[in-house]
Amino acid sequence: GAGVSQSPRYKVAKRGQDVALRCDPISGHVSLFWYQQALGQGPEFLTYFQNEAQLDKSGLPSDRFFAERPEGSVSTLKIQRTQQEDSAVYLCASSFPPGQGFGAFFGQGTRLTVV
Amino acid sequence: KQEVTQIPAALSVPEGENLVLNCSFTDSAIYNLQWFRQDPGKGLTSLLLIQSSQREQTSGRLNASLDKSSGRSTLYIAASQPGDSATYLCAVLNAGGTSYGKLTFGQGTILTVHP
Numbered sequence: 001g002a003g004v005s006q007s008p009r010y011k012v013a014k015r016g017q018d019v020a021l022r023c024d025p026i027s028g029h030v031s032l033f034w035y036q037q038a039l040g041q042g043p044e045f046l047t048y049f050q051n052e053a054q055l056d057k058s059g060l061p062s063d064r065f066f067a068e069r070p071e072g073s074v075s076t077l078k079i080q081r082t083q084q085e086d087s088a089v090y091l092c093a094s095s096f097p098p099g100q101g102f103g104a105f106f107g108q109g110t111r112l113t114v115v
Numbered sequence: 116k117q118e119v120t121q122i123p124a125a126l127s128v129p130e131g132e133n134l135v136l137n138c139s140f141t142d143s144a145i146y147n148l149q150w151f152r153q154d155p156g157k158g159l160t161s162l163l164l165i166q167s168s169q170r171e172q173t174s175g176r177l178n179a180s181l182d183k184s185s186g187r188s189t190l191y192i193a194a195s196q197p198g199d200s201a202t203y204l205c206a207v208l209n210a211g212g213t214s215y216g217k218l219t220f221g222q223g224t225i226l227t228v229h230p
Contacts, residue, residue, distance in 0.1 A: 033218060042121075042204055042220040043159075056217060091158060098208055098216045101166055103149045106159040 002026075004107035006092050012113045013082045021077040021110045025094030032075050033104065034067055035091040043091055049075060050097065082114045117142045117214045119207060121221035128195055128228055136190040136203050136224045143183050144211030150179050150190050151204045153223070159204065163190070167210070195228045202226070 005024040013019050025032050030051050035043035036059075045059040051072035060067070064082075069075040079086055089111050095104040118141045128134055138148070147166045151159040163172045163179040165188070171180040178191040188205055202223045209217045 031216065035220075042119075042222040043206075045217055045219065048216055050216070056215075093159075093218065098210065099146050101147070103147065103161050103164040104206075104208070104218055105161065106151075108158040111156075 004092055004094050004105050006090075006107035006110050008110060009108060010111050010113075012115060015083060015114055016081050017114075018078065018080045019082055019112065021079075021090050021092075021112070023075045023077070023092030023094075023107060025073065025075070025092070026105055028096075029094035029105075030072070030097055031095045031104075032069060033093040033095075034075070034077050035093070036061075037089045037091055037109070039088075046077070046090075079112075082112075084114050087112055087114045117145075117207060117209050117217070117219045119205060119219050119221040121203075121205060121224050123224060124222065125225040126227070128226075130195060130197060130228055130230050132195050132228075134192050134195055134226070136192070136205075136226070138188040138190070138205035138221055140186045140188075140207050140219075142209065142211065142214070143186055144209065145183065146208040146210045148179075148181055148188050148205060148207050149218075150177075150188075151206065153202045153204060162203075192226075195226075197228050197230055199228050200226055 032049045034046040037043045047057040049069045089109040093104040096102040150162045165181040176193040
């Protein structure tokens with residue numbers, strides 16, 4: 001597709017349920033980022049991939065959060081045993097590698113509500 | 116650790132006014148700086164991208180400047196319109212240290228342009 005695609009757009013999960021959020025980056029973009037955006041806040045970094053390698057996962061808030069990009073294209077962010085504080089919009093972005101002069105493109109996000 | 120700050124947090128202006136949004140960052144080791152626009156419930160739309168070697172970029176009524184040595188950027192919006200109402204976010208792509216390749220955001224400025 002022409003842009004970054006995220007699915008689902010909305011997800012309601014019961015507390016304790018596992019969820020999986022999908023990101024389809026722009027074709028050819030080797031860098032992929034996940035961000036968490038709480039209401040009224042700027043996006044907070046979660047993790048970063050270059051191709052299939054997860055170069056930085058320092059922003060993942062707990063070991064309940066796990067991200068993968070096994071073939072260097074589609075990425076999945078998994079949250080186990082969801083809790084209410086996980087409610088947020090999860091944004092995915094992709095770009096060419098750093099330093100090549102290109103910016104990042106974002107998907108529409110997945111709004112997760114944990115009840 | 117890179118920190119990005121945006122001032123003001125919120126701004127309300129009458130239609131037609133020229134306005135300036137400010138962004139500052141603590142680590143000047145950056146590849147580029149991007150200004151994004153976010154409408155309620157939507158993803159991020161890139162407005163302007165300034166490379167670290169550039170001083171400014173222009174697109175229509177928008178002009179963004181970058182002073183890398185002092186860690187500052189401004190977004191100038193000329194002749195504001197109600198359709199400009201949105202949250203404006205600045206983000207830097209880090210070039211050094213443990214933040215390499217990470218896109219760090221400010222908290223955003225909520226702009227309201229009233230008729």
